[in-house]
Amino acid sequence: MELKLLHHYTTITCKTLAIADDVSENIWRDTVPNLAFSGASFLADALLAVSALHLRSHTPHDQDLVRASHAYMAATLSEYGTSLSNGITETNAEALFLTASLIAFQSTASRIFTRDDSGDLKDRSDGYVLPLSWFHSFQGVKAVVASSWQWLRNSGIVIPIIEAQPALNLNLAEHENTFFGDLLVGLDEELAQSGEDESPGYLLTRQAYQHAVAVLNWAHKIPQTGAPLVFLATVSRRFIELLESRRPRALAILASYFALLKCLDSLWWLRGVARREVMGIVSLFDPDDEEWWPRLQWPLRIVLYEGDTIPSDVWGADWNDQHALLQQANRNGGFVTHIELLSKMFSAMQNTTSSALRDPLDVASHAEAVLQDRALQASANMMALSESLHVPQVD
Incomplete structure (x- = not known):
């Protein structure tokens, strides 16, 4: 089963993890498995779990794939949690970021096996459950980025993946005249x-x-x-x-x-x-x-x-x-450029804010408040990425 899942991941699943970006697709296909099977067992389990879920999307009732997906993800979460508890270091930062990303994919993809849609507005009930796990898992990715940026900023693996994301170009100064x-x-x-x-x-x-x-x-x-x-x-x-x-x-x-x-x-x-x-x-x-x-x-x-x-x-x-x-958005710098700016601001606020704001989330929220008080476009862009430096508490 493991070889089957690895083959499926490297030939098919990896291509679905990057949207219109050949560089990051190559990283998911070649670099990530090499890193995973070079000692990062939680990353190896994560990619096998996602691969199993992908195969299951073609054959939903295959119980072997159901068990494999659950088992590999359970192992991932256990080892991943232990590694986070022991602390993020230069040696594990890349693997933890990639694992957090795959956990987010798994959380999102698992939802396709949920049948909450009644298809009839007249058949209303309290049965619908908000997919809050999506937010928690993606927020987990940004928590890892916030905690390990000093190492990730120089990573030849992580930076291309981050840069593949479209640069945020938000306008917080205008509200009423926008589409939403x-x-x-x-x-x-x-x-x-x-x-x-x-x-x-x-x-x-x-x-x-x-x-x-x-x-x-x-x-x-x-x-x-x-x-x-x-x-x-x-x-x-x-x-x-x-x-x-x-x-x-x-x-x-x-x-x-x-x-x-x-x-x-x-x-x-x-x-x-x-x-x-x-x-x-x-x-x-x-x-x-x-x-x-x-x-x-x-x-x-x-x-x-x-x-x-x-x-x-x-x-x-x-x-x-x-x-x-x-x-137009990229002229102001890509995603990495913005994270660099906010990382410096985040660190400065941690050092200068009062004891009431010592919690990383509170510091980041304070940074957000400062930036939102400015109506200029540059301030809006910075505020948007200050949110990328919020570190959610671990229950």
Whole structure:
């Protein structure tokens, strides 16, 4: 079984882990297995687990593959957790980053075997479960990056993978005139009515919504580059808390996010996800809700569209503009450049903030607040990546 899974990984699965990037595809195919079978057993187990899940997507009822996928991932999580507890070092940083990435893939792909979609808006129930594990696993990747950047920044393995991600180019200064601006309408009034405008967390809540919508607006313009996947790792811890509380605004934002994944439906680990998740989220709303039901119409229209290519007038943006928009964003530096800038700011704030902000997450949140107070584009871009330096607590 192990040889079968390894062969499948190196010949097929590895090609599905990189979106339109030959360099990172070669790394996943050649370099990662070499590193895995040179002593990083948790990485070896992770790639075998993902390979087994990929094969299972073709034969869902093959119990040998079901057991293999679960067993290899269980072994991965056990060894991975132990390695993190022992500390990230120069010698294990690359393997831990790659393992965290494969765990995120596994978490995402496992969802395709869940049948939450009733397919009927009239058949509403409380059975739908939000895929919060997606956020936790992708946030785990950024936690490893934040904790080991001093070594990863010089890695010939990790840097090409990070640079393959489209550079964030967010606009936090404008909200109402953006495509998803209606998701922020009434935010201040909502916070005032709930009394949150007088609470210490008011700013973080407001920023969590604004930042999430800014990422949606950015990814909406370049969806086929894999940009929508960045949302999972870059949203703040506060936004995830709002999702856990099932706040209507957070759920509506999440529905729009999953609709963006419709353009990546050809990937085996995202196949059917857009429709299933949007329909599930919509089932949590009352169709008579005059405030939120109209804001769910775009994600519904997208996931129910039957054609292979969604027209620009339905999508709301012209996909032919993606290349030009990417070039424009890359003029400000790639993903690595932005992480470098925020890493320096993050370190400085850890050294200068009060004892009340000694926790890494609180320091990063403070950095976020400082950056969001600036309306300039450069500040917006930096704030977006300060979220990439949040280190979630380990339960």
